[in-house]
Amino acid sequence: MFGAWRLLRVLRSCSSAPCPRPKPAAKLSVREALRAQNSNGERVKVQGWIRSVRSQKEVLFLHVNDGSSLESLQVVADSNFDSRELAFGSSVEVHGKLVKSPAKRQNVELKAEKIEVVGNCDPKDFPFKYKERPPLEYLRQFPHLRCRTNALGSILRVRSEATAAIHSFFKDSGFVHIHTPIITSNDCEGAGELFQVEPSSKIKVPEENFFDVPAFLTVSGQLHLEVMSGAFTQVFTFGPTFRAENSQSRRHLAEFYMVEAEISFVESLQDLMQVMEGLFKSATMMVLSNCPEDVELCHKFMAPGQKIRTYAEKQLFNVAAVDLLVPGVGELFGGSLREERYHFLEQRLASSGLTEAYQWYLDLRRFGSVPHGGFGMGFERYLQCILGIDNIKDVIPFPRFTHSCLL
Amino acid sequence: MFGAWRLLRVLRSCSSAPCPRPKPAAKLSVREALRAQNSNGERVKVQGWIRSVRSQKEVLFLHVNDGSSLESLQVVADSNFDSRELAFGSSVEVHGKLVKSPAKRQNVELKAEKIEVVGNCDPKDFPFKYKERPPLEYLRQFPHLRCRTNALGSILRVRSEATAAIHSFFKDSGFVHIHTPIITSNDCEGAGELFQVEPSSKIKVPEENFFDVPAFLTVSGQLHLEVMSGAFTQVFTFGPTFRAENSQSRRHLAEFYMVEAEISFVESLQDLMQVMEGLFKSATMMVLSNCPEDVELCHKFMAPGQKIRTYAEKQLFNVAAVDLLVPGVGELFGGSLREERYHFLEQRLASSGLTEAYQWYLDLRRFGSVPHGGFGMGFERYLQCILGIDNIKDVIPFPRFTHSCLL
Numbered sequence: 001m002f003g004a005w006r007l008l009r010v011l012r013s014c015s016s017a018p019c020p021r022p023k024p025a026a027k028l029s030v031r032e033a034l035r036a037q038n039s040n041g042e043r044v045k046v047q048g049w050i051r052s053v054r055s056q057k058e059v060l061f062l063h064v065n066d067g068s069s070l071e072s073l074q075v076v077a078d079s080n081f082d083s084r085e086l087a088f089g090s091s092v093e094v095h096g097k098l099v100k101s102p103a104k105r106q107n108v109e110l111k112a113e114k115i116e117v118v119g120n121c122d123p124k125d126f127p128f129k130y131k132e133r134p135p136l137e138y139l140r141q142f143p144h145l146r147c148r149t150n151a152l153g154s155i156l157r158v159r160s161e162a163t164a165a166i167h168s169f170f171k172d173s174g175f176v177h178i179h180t181p182i183i184t185s186n187d188c189e190g191a192g193e194l195f196q197v198e199p200s201s202k203i204k205v206p207e208e209n210f211f212d213v214p215a216f217l218t219v220s221g222q223l224h225l226e227v228m229s230g231a232f233t234q235v236f237t238f239g240p241t242f243r244a245e246n247s248q249s250r251r252h253l254a255e256f257y258m259v260e261a262e263i264s265f266v267e268s269l270q271d272l273m274q275v276m277e278g279l280f281k282s283a284t285m286m287v288l289s290n291c292p293e294d295v296e297l298c299h300k301f302m303a304p305g306q307k308i309r310t311y312a313e314k315q316l317f318n319v320a321a322v323d324l325l326v327p328g329v330g331e332l333f334g335g336s337l338r339e340e341r342y343h344f345l346e347q348r349l350a351s352s353g354l355t356e357a358y359q360w361y362l363d364l365r366r367f368g369s370v371p372h373g374g375f376g377m378g379f380e381r382y383l384q385c386i387l388g389i390d391n392i393k394d395v396i397p398f399p400r401f402t403h404s405c406l407l
Numbered sequence: 408m409f410g411a412w413r414l415l416r417v418l419r420s421c422s423s424a425p426c427p428r429p430k431p432a433a434k435l436s437v438r439e440a441l442r443a444q445n446s447n448g449e450r451v452k453v454q455g456w457i458r459s460v461r462s463q464k465e466v467l468f469l470h471v472n473d474g475s476s477l478e479s480l481q482v483v484a485d486s487n488f489d490s491r492e493l494a495f496g497s498s499v500e501v502h503g504k505l506v507k508s509p510a511k512r513q514n515v516e517l518k519a520e521k522i523e524v525v526g527n528c529d530p531k532d533f534p535f536k537y538k539e540r541p542p543l544e545y546l547r548q549f550p551h552l553r554c555r556t557n558a559l560g561s562i563l564r565v566r567s568e569a570t571a572a573i574h575s576f577f578k579d580s581g582f583v584h585i586h587t588p589i590i591t592s593n594d595c596e597g598a599g600e601l602f603q604v605e606p607s608s609k610i611k612v613p614e615e616n617f618f619d620v621p622a623f624l625t626v627s628g629q630l631h632l633e634v635m636s637g638a639f640t641q642v643f644t645f646g647p648t649f650r651a652e653n654s655q656s657r658r659h660l661a662e663f664y665m666v667e668a669e670i671s672f673v674e675s676l677q678d679l680m681q682v683m684e685g686l687f688k689s690a691t692m693m694v695l696s697n698c699p700e701d702v703e704l705c706h707k708f709m710a711p712g713q714k715i716r717t718y719a720e721k722q723l724f725n726v727a728a729v730d731l732l733v734p735g736v737g738e739l740f741g742g743s744l745r746e747e748r749y750h751f752l753e754q755r756l757a758s759s760g761l762t763e764a765y766q767w768y769l770d771l772r773r774f775g776s777v778p779h780g781g782f783g784m785g786f787e788r789y790l791q792c793i794l795g796i797d798n799i800k801d802v803i804p805f806p807r808f809t810h811s812c813l814l
Contacts, residue, residue, distance in 0.1 A: 029640070118672070118776070119776030156638075159584075164578045176564060177570050181662060181804070183602075184805075195605065197604060197624065211811065216607060233473045239647070244617060254618075255589055368457075371525070397586060402617060403619045
């Protein structure tokens with residue numbers, strides 16, 4: 001028998017054992033290099049992609065970015081390093097000394113001792129000019145390359161930061177995370193706009209149904225969270241949801257992300273609204289303190305500004321209804337108290353002929369029912385809201401919508 | 408114009424404003440109550456479900472659980488509180504005083520002053536007897552109720568803890584989180600076992616394809632992560648993946664979760680293996696320190712013990728190949744260096760007639776290509792491995808496999 005504590009001891013002894021491999025030269029990300037204090041000429045290695053090249057008579061300036069931050073690291077090299085290969089988009093490895101920069105715009109710069117081009121890039125073939133700040137709409141044609149622009153770089157770093165913040169908020173508030181299913185036999189919201197799932201035609205035996213029942217992509221994790229809130233009291237999920245909606249509007253996607261929470265023993269909408277407000281504030285504060293430059297870039301060059309203003313001035317959730325609509329973005333939050341009384345629910349299901357299919361849902365009210373409620377937050381809409389991004393397709397890495405499923 | 412810092416100020420002033428509603432009586436989760444130090448008779452409110460009732464001549468003992476921990480809170484009440492409603496499974500709200508417990512098994516107990524039954528439960532109708540520890544296989548028939556057992560409660564709390572730990576590990580290591588798409592037009596691994604996605608037959612116009620191209624559920628986020636590693640250097644995703652595999656084995660699911668990472672500028676398999684090892688250790692240490700009782704329960708009552716022993720004694724990753732197979736569980740990790748050379752890749756794609764479809768993938772090598780690599784970790788297999796759970800269907804809230812898509 002190998003108990004938990006014995007496993008823990010094994011892992012601990014592993015992690016304190018000295019690493020057998022020789023320690024490599026200090027490799028820094030651009031973010032780490034930019035934040036280095038007391039840079040007194042330590043030798044470091046930085047890897048990334050060239051964002052710009054400026055060649056003077058005796059000196060060559062490169063800006064190198066590796067996606068760890070919006071800002072690039074300035075590399076200063078002797079002009080005899082210059083070559084056609086050192087061009088926008090090329091990947092490089094630079095060895096050198098990290099020193100204080102005489103320029104105002106940055107704290108440190110890297111005095112190059114060796115520059116190795118890892119992979120070439122011919123800027124003439126690259127589909128957009130970096131400095132021309134191509135419109136977001138144009139960039140959507142290149143889902144494999146747009147992440148290399150400042151704009152998408154900032155948006156996706158914020159998306160990553162907000163994702164981590166949402167997980168932290170719920171964990172710190174005592175919620176249990178649940179992976180609600182993507183494929184479901186519940187036809188959750190009744191009528192259409194569902195995607196159906198079947199084994200690819202290559203392998204399908206036509207008469208057979210893989211799951212024995214028709215199966216769909218989830219439109220909400222609510223019912224599954226209700227199951228779990230009867231065991232864990234406070235639960236949340238954060239995953240993809242789907243609508244087969246025939247819309248190419250700037251507000252809709254066929255695949256988008258929802259944060260959903262369900263809470264047992266709630267007494268009023270106020271209880272729910274407190275959690276929603278906590279979630280919004282906590283995530284936004286974390287984003288603003290961890291990537292202020294990225295948010296600033298979005299506000300400066302993309303947001304007309306109104307949305308954020310309108311939103312903040314509304315005084316969050318100080319309204320009677322629990323749906324929160326944001327001008328220009330749509331419904332950001334929707335929440336409600338659920339019907340917890342067995343007989344009411346039974347009647348409603350019976351009148352719709354759904355008693356048998358939803359006996360399990362009735363069971364939740366038969367065995368220790370509690371007043372409960374929950375809410376959903378559209379994650380892309382949240383990002384649009386805090387960043388002021390007009391089109392939902394620009395805040396998700398690979399947008400899917402009618403007539404479009406690139407990559 | 409409403410900048411990031413102004414928004415931050417607004418949020419900060421919000422959060423320090425006094426709450427207008429009257430402060431409710433101290434409401435504690437069972438976990439919080441059990442951890443209370445210096446319990447000197449503070450008045451508290453606890454809500455949860457009755458796990459057991461023991462009635463003595465003058466005293467009534469209830470154990471109340473709310474899913475926040477494996478352990479229940481002992482409630483001690485005068486025997487005149489006794490009633491038929493106070494039975495296994497009923498939901499209750501208990502007001503009382505938190506005091507030191509004379510019993511050895513717990514630090515504190517709740518001396519009840521008021522017990523309110525919120526929702527009844529008739530134990531005769533409940534499909535399993537709690538104390539009989541029904542086998543996991545039997546419990547699978549009741550996906551809406553099994554989470555109320557100790558076994559599934561522990562497993563799902565560990566799953567939640569591991570999820571949070573995985574996000575933390577990557578964030579702390581400087582990785583950017585990417586939501587790789589669920590619906591994709593890439594037929595990633597070539598041949599079959601794909602699920603195809605189409606609008607539900609109710610709304611489908613047969614001749615039309617919603618996305619204009621055939622669309623499938625993802626089998627891996629690797630290619631999309633490769634796109635992103637060309638911008639952010641270190642990226643990861645943690646989401647559902649799918650196989651339309653006709654298998655009801657204890658090792659396979661149609662819908663399961665993968666953690667995948669992709670790293671630019673890697674020099675060797677060692678670089679990847681270091682990250683894999685860090686991920687495994689960091690997640691496992693966090694699980695073991697945050698929910699030791701849950702892990703212990705799994706080991707004590709469910710694990711035969713061999714798997715963990717075999718695993719730990721193998722000395723993680725001290726092997727030449729980067730696939731890690733765990734006896735009884737299957738492939739836990741699989742990783743590789745990718746082909747970064749344009750001409751090699753071009754030739755291979757050409758010989759398979761895929762050049763046109765994968766021009767975007769070639770582009771990644773045309774514009775600043777870098778040596779890169781990545782790996783995937785099966786999340787359910789990871790849980791099976793650390794908990795010693797035999798069947799993959801018992802470590803996911805709602806298992807989907809051939810002939811089964813309950814709820």
